[in-house]
Amino acid sequence: MRSDPFDKLTDRYDAWYDSDQGSKIFAIEVACLRELLGDRGGSWLEVGVGTGRFAKALRIVDGLDASLPMLGLAAARGIRGVAACGESLPYLEACLDGVLLVVTICFLDDPASVLNQCARVLTKDGSLIVGIVPADSAWGRCYRKQGREGHPFYAIAKFYSCDEVIGMAERAGFVLDEARSCLFGRPGEAVERCETSRTGVVAEAGFVALRFSSREKAKAGSSKQPPARGEPQPP
Secondary structure (H helix, E strand, O other): OOOOOOOHHHHHHHHHHHHHHHHHHHHHHHHHHHHHHHOOOEEEEEEOOOOOEEEHHOOEEEEOOOOOHHHHHHHOOOOOOOEOHHHOOOOOOEEEEEEEEEEEHHHOOHHHHHHHHHHHHEEEEEEEEEEEEEOHHHHHHHHHHHOOOOOOOHHHHOOOOHHHHHHHHHHEEEEEEEEEOOOOOOOOOOOOOOOEEOOOOOOOOOOEEEEEHHHHHHHHOOOOOOOOOOOOOOO
């Protein structure tokens, strides 16, 4: 997991969430993720917890990040932080009920290793939830352009499509269980805080949340079919 420039620009990163646009986008994404979390209890970990904004909003108390300055702000929000890399999670096998990664995949040096680690630490009935900005969405294209122009965070990011992330998760032993999409406006347009997420992987959505379960759980009798990839679903 990459910590630089997050170590140097922690305050700038965190302040975005308090901006007018940032606070609205954050509220939309949290609502989307909450739809997938539901009332699930148990022990959850956010990998790439950053400054703890999502973990606190989603009532996840444990977080892991490579950036000590980020973890300092997360601790102030009540998050029990662990300084470590996602490629080598310091947790016992099958000890967690859920793992959350929100806009973390794009900053990983080795996402396949991180997903394998997630599979290792999750219980058989555990869930993995991954939130991404799809590379082929208007927001993904905008951020990639900003990265090419020198934006300190997006310059080190590698954005993936939903199909690419689903494929990586499947190779790590996961099965797509459910997906929700949100952020349907385009960059530069006014963001509406009250926007509702839609079921499935919706083309051009600026944020997509994917929930996975273990392949073993699926083989044990789960009859639920995953949403069609890349096809709009009704709200």
